[in-house]
Amino acid sequence: MTQGRKYKLQPRLIKGFRDIFAETYLARQWMIEQVRSVYEKYGFVPLETPALEYVDNLGKHIQETDSAEEGIFAFRDDDEELIALRYDLTAPLSRVFAQYTELTRPFRRYQLGTVWRDEKPGLGRFREFYQFDIDIVGSNKMSAEAEICSVICECMEKLNIKRGEYLVRVSNRKIVNAMMESCGIDHSDEKGNPTFKCLTTLRAIDKLDRLGMSGVVDLLGKGRKDETGDFTKGAELTSAQIDCIQKYLAVSSENRQKACDELFEIVKDTEVGQEGIDELRQIDNILQVLKIDEERVVFDPTIVRGLNYYTGPVFETVLTTCKNEKGEEVGFGSVFSGGRYDGLIERFTGQKVPATGASIGLDRLLEALKVSGRIKQRKATAQVFVTTMDKNLTAEYHKLAHSLREAGLNTELFMGKGKLNKQLKYADRWDIPVALLLGSNELAEGTVSIKDLYHGREIATEIADREVWRKEQPAQMTVSRENLVVEIKNILEKYGLN
Amino acid sequence: MTQGRKYKLQPRLIKGFRDIFAETYLARQWMIEQVRSVYEKYGFVPLETPALEYVDNLGKHIQETDSAEEGIFAFRDDDEELIALRYDLTAPLSRVFAQYTELTRPFRRYQLGTVWRDEKPGLGRFREFYQFDIDIVGSNKMSAEAEICSVICECMEKLNIKRGEYLVRVSNRKIVNAMMESCGIDHSDEKGNPTFKCLTTLRAIDKLDRLGMSGVVDLLGKGRKDETGDFTKGAELTSAQIDCIQKYLAVSSENRQKACDELFEIVKDTEVGQEGIDELRQIDNILQVLKIDEERVVFDPTIVRGLNYYTGPVFETVLTTCKNEKGEEVGFGSVFSGGRYDGLIERFTGQKVPATGASIGLDRLLEALKVSGRIKQRKATAQVFVTTMDKNLTAEYHKLAHSLREAGLNTELFMGKGKLNKQLKYADRWDIPVALLLGSNELAEGTVSIKDLYHGREIATEIADREVWRKEQPAQMTVSRENLVVEIKNILEKYGLN
Numbered sequence: 001m002t003q004g005r006k007y008k009l010q011p012r013l014i015k016g017f018r019d020i021f022a023e024t025y026l027a028r029q030w031m032i033e034q035v036r037s038v039y040e041k042y043g044f045v046p047l048e049t050p051a052l053e054y055v056d057n058l059g060k061h062i063q064e065t066d067s068a069e070e071g072i073f074a075f076r077d078d079d080e081e082l083i084a085l086r087y088d089l090t091a092p093l094s095r096v097f098a099q100y101t102e103l104t105r106p107f108r109r110y111q112l113g114t115v116w117r118d119e120k121p122g123l124g125r126f127r128e129f130y131q132f133d134i135d136i137v138g139s140n141k142m143s144a145e146a147e148i149c150s151v152i153c154e155c156m157e158k159l160n161i162k163r164g165e166y167l168v169r170v171s172n173r174k175i176v177n178a179m180m181e182s183c184g185i186d187h188s189d190e191k192g193n194p195t196f197k198c199l200t201t202l203r204a205i206d207k208l209d210r211l212g213m214s215g216v217v218d219l220l221g222k223g224r225k226d227e228t229g230d231f232t233k234g235a236e237l238t239s240a241q242i243d244c245i246q247k248y249l250a251v252s253s254e255n256r257q258k259a260c261d262e263l264f265e266i267v268k269d270t271e272v273g274q275e276g277i278d279e280l281r282q283i284d285n286i287l288q289v290l291k292i293d294e295e296r297v298v299f300d301p302t303i304v305r306g307l308n309y310y311t312g313p314v315f316e317t318v319l320t321t322c323k324n325e326k327g328e329e330v331g332f333g334s335v336f337s338g339g340r341y342d343g344l345i346e347r348f349t350g351q352k353v354p355a356t357g358a359s360i361g362l363d364r365l366l367e368a369l370k371v372s373g374r375i376k377q378r379k380a381t382a383q384v385f386v387t388t389m390d391k392n393l394t395a396e397y398h399k400l401a402h403s404l405r406e407a408g409l410n411t412e413l414f415m416g417k418g419k420l421n422k423q424l425k426y427a428d429r430w431d432i433p434v435a436l437l438l439g440s441n442e443l444a445e446g447t448v449s450i451k452d453l454y455h456g457r458e459i460a461t462e463i464a465d466r467e468v469w470r471k472e473q474p475a476q477m478t479v480s481r482e483n484l485v486v487e488i489k490n491i492l493e494k495y496g497l498n
Numbered sequence: 499m500t501q502g503r504k505y506k507l508q509p510r511l512i513k514g515f516r517d518i519f520a521e522t523y524l525a526r527q528w529m530i531e532q533v534r535s536v537y538e539k540y541g542f543v544p545l546e547t548p549a550l551e552y553v554d555n556l557g558k559h560i561q562e563t564d565s566a567e568e569g570i571f572a573f574r575d576d577d578e579e580l581i582a583l584r585y586d587l588t589a590p591l592s593r594v595f596a597q598y599t600e601l602t603r604p605f606r607r608y609q610l611g612t613v614w615r616d617e618k619p620g621l622g623r624f625r626e627f628y629q630f631d632i633d634i635v636g637s638n639k640m641s642a643e644a645e646i647c648s649v650i651c652e653c654m655e656k657l658n659i660k661r662g663e664y665l666v667r668v669s670n671r672k673i674v675n676a677m678m679e680s681c682g683i684d685h686s687d688e689k690g691n692p693t694f695k696c697l698t699t700l701r702a703i704d705k706l707d708r709l710g711m712s713g714v715v716d717l718l719g720k721g722r723k724d725e726t727g728d729f730t731k732g733a734e735l736t737s738a739q740i741d742c743i744q745k746y747l748a749v750s751s752e753n754r755q756k757a758c759d760e761l762f763e764i765v766k767d768t769e770v771g772q773e774g775i776d777e778l779r780q781i782d783n784i785l786q787v788l789k790i791d792e793e794r795v796v797f798d799p800t801i802v803r804g805l806n807y808y809t810g811p812v813f814e815t816v817l818t819t820c821k822n823e824k825g826e827e828v829g830f831g832s833v834f835s836g837g838r839y840d841g842l843i844e845r846f847t848g849q850k851v852p853a854t855g856a857s858i859g860l861d862r863l864l865e866a867l868k869v870s871g872r873i874k875q876r877k878a879t880a881q882v883f884v885t886t887m888d889k890n891l892t893a894e895y896h897k898l899a900h901s902l903r904e905a906g907l908n909t910e911l912f913m914g915k916g917k918l919n920k921q922l923k924y925a926d927r928w929d930i931p932v933a934l935l936l937g938s939n940e941l942a943e944g945t946v947s948i949k950d951l952y953h954g955r956e957i958a959t960e961i962a963d964r965e966v967w968r969k970e971q972p973a974q975m976t977v978s979r980e981n982l983v984v985e986i987k988n989i990l991e992k993y994g995l996n
Contacts, residue, residue: 009554013596015582017548019594025544030844041903043910045928046523049585050515050626051549051612052571056507073550075573078616085549096517099509104927106914114549123880125631129547139913147911247746264949289893290900347511382541392798394641395787402648402788405539412541413645416604416638429602432542483610 016121098348135357146286178273183244312340514619596846644784676771681742693773810838
C-alpha cells in the first residue's frame, strides 16, 4: 500500500482478450448488417444459444486434443458437472437440432455469436472472437451447397470485395477419401474413424498454400522441421503414395467441368469417389444457372479443411488480390469456410443427419478491408458537437442540441470542463466533423457559428501562424438559426457523412 | 448402452439458460436497433469488452454477497488466477476507463452485451441475459442526468410505448442520505461505507412498490415474514425514525418543483441535502427546456435503487398502463434504470471519477411489448417460398429463387424431401407468407402459381371440405413471370411485410 494513498488495483485484460472501441466496432457492425441482410435474403432464420454448455454436449471438435477440456474454457458448476464456454456455433446447433424434435426440418439458421478458445494467444490470435454462421440441417441436396456458394459470393460483394478479388474454392471429402484409397492409404479404421495416416495426410495437404509443395511432401514423408527448429512428424507414406497424392494435387482448378473430369480419372474405381464427383457436378450445374462462373467459384482438390467432422463438399474463400496501401500483397487465409458434416448430430440421435454450413471470418475480413482501404472507419457516432462556453446558457445548449437531433442529426453536447479550445480539441479527438459555437452575442443575433473540424484539420498544416487562425477563423462561418441545419448537412455531405 | 443402438447423448441446456429462436430474436433485434439509434443520436459511442475478466477487476457490486465469487461464474485460469464471466457492463467500463488513460474525457459510451449471474434460476429469471447501457464517465454535470432522462423517453417512444404509458422516476441518493441524517440514522461508518441500518433502510424503501407502506414499515422496524414464512430481519429503527421516513415517503411526486420544495423542508439542515435538492432543480430546469414534463419524468423520493454504489441522482422507469389482451394490468418492474456512481472507478485510480449511466431491460420490455400486443412477431425472414415439386426442374427453381432475390424479396428454396402438401405445410409452419409452384406446364406457359399462405390459413377454418380446396384452389392464382414480383409484393403489402 502506497503511503497516504489508497491501494490501487491494476486494471488489466486477461491475455488474449481485447477491448473493442468505436472505430473497429462500427466497422464490424456495418459488416454484420451486410452479411445478415444476405443471410436473410436466402431465408435463413436467426438462432441464439447460451455461451455456456455441458462439455459432453459440445463434444470435442476443435482439433486433435487429448481431453475434452483441452483448448476450451471449462469448469465445474455447483452440481460438479463439467460446463464450458462454447468454442464454435456448430456444436450448439447440433445440440439444438437434437433437442427440439418439434423443429420443422430442414432447419436453416444463421447465428452470430462470441466463441472462446483456451489456446495460446498470439499476434492477431485471440481467445475470444465472433463467428457468424449459416447452416442447413436436414437436407442432403447439393442445392444446399450451391446456395451456400452463392451466399458467400453475395456477402463478399456486399462487403465491397469485388468480383475477381475473391475466390471460393470447393472440394469434396469423398473425393479426398477416394484418392487416398486409390493411393493405397487407409483413410478410416474399423470403427469408421479416420486413421493417423489419413489425418496427417489431410493436415499436410491443408498446408499447401502456406508451405508449398516441398513442405507438403516433407509432411507426407518423414516430417518437417520449421523455421524455429520445431519438428512435425510426417505421415510416413511411401514415395509411390506421395507421387500419387502429388498427381491429385496437380489437377487444374481453372475449369470446374475439366476438374471433375480429371478427378474422375483418379477416383473412378471407388464408389465414394464417383459419388463425390457426382456431387460436384450437381453443384456446378446449379452454379451455372446462377451465372456463377470460375471467376468466383472453382473446384480445387487441394482444399481439405482441418476439421475431422467433414463428410462431403468443403469450401474455403480466399482474397485473391488484397493489396495494402503500398501495393504489397497481403495474405489472410480463408475468410469464409465450411462444409458438409453429416455425422455431427449422430452422437445425440444415434442417426446420421445431413447438414452443411459455412462461417464468415469477420475479424480477418475487417483486417483485410482496413489494409486495402476498402472501408472508411469512423470513431464518432455524433455528426455535430455543441460546445458549452457559457455556463449561463446551459439550457440554450440543450435546446440547440435537441433541435438538431429532431432534425435527424446525431449530436453530442459537451459535458466536460474546459475552455473553448479544449472543447474543440475534444471534438477533434473524438473525430466529430462539425462543432457549433453559441455565445450571448450569437444568441441575441439569432445566429450560431459553425466550425468544419475536418477542414480545419486539413488546413492546420498549411496555416501555422496562430494569429492568422485567430483573426481569419478559417473553416468557420456564422449562420442564422434558420439555415443552421442546411449548412451543417452541406458540410457533412462533403465528407459523405450525411 | 441400448442394445443394437449407439449410445445416445442427452441434448440439454444448463438450468437457467435458454435458446432463443427467430420469433424472439427478430423482435429483440428490432428493439436493439431502435435503442441503438437513440443512443447514437445523442453521440454515445460503442464499446465492447471481453466476457471474461479478472475477478479483482470486476469487484463485487451485484448485491450483498460474502465472497467475491458468490453469484458469479468464476474459475481459475491456467495461471491459477481467478477469472469470471462479467455480471454487468459497468464494472468492465470502470476497468476500461482506468486502463486507457489516453481516452479523451468525458467518455460517453454505449455497450450491448451478455452478462451472467450464477444465481438460482426462476420463472423469467435467467442466468444469462443482455444488457444495453449508456454511461457518461468524467462529467459531474447534471446535463448528463437530464440527457439520460431524455434518452430514456426517446427509447420508450421508439419502442412504441407512448407518452403517458411510461414514467421515469428520479430521486437522489444525497437526499436519501440527508433524510436519514435528519431522521437520526447513521448512513455511513467511519470508513465511509454504508451502515447495516442504512442498507436495510434503503432496501426497505426500495420495496415500497411491491410490499406497500405497511410492509416497508415492518422492514424498517423488527422485520417481516413473507407469504412463504421466510423472515427478513428489519432495520430496527425507533418509531420516531420510522415516522420520519414515512413523512419523507409521503412527499408528492406530481410536480417536480413542488417535490423539490417539500423535500427541501425535510433535508435543508444538511449540506448534502441542499446539494441533492440543487441537483434535482438543475435537472428540472433542463427538462423544462426540452419540454419534458411530469407526464414523462417525475421526482419520486421513494426511488432508491438496490445497488450500494450509487452516489447521486438515480432513475427508474415503469410502464404505467401495460395491459394484456384481457385488459388486465401487468407489472414489469423497472425497465430502464441507473444512476450516478462517482466512486466506482476509485478502486483503480485512487481518485473519485464522476460517472452516471442507465441500463435498458430488453427482456422485460420485450415481454411487455408482447403482452400488450405492441409488437408484431415473425419467425420467418423469408417472404417467399419456392416449392420444388419436380426433381428435373432443380435448376429452374434455383433460377426462380435467384430472380426474386435480385428483385429484393427474401426467398427460401425448399431443400427437404416430400410432396407438395408437405412442402406447403413446411412453409406454413415456418410462417412464410407466400409460396410459389412451378411445374413443367407452368414452365412451358411462362407462368407461376402463387399461394397466399396467410389467407389460406384464415379461410382454412371456414372451408373444411377438402374437395372444395382441391377444385377451387382458394388463395391461389396463376400469373405470368413478368407480373410475378408485383403480385407477390401486393400480397406482402396486405400483411405489412413489404
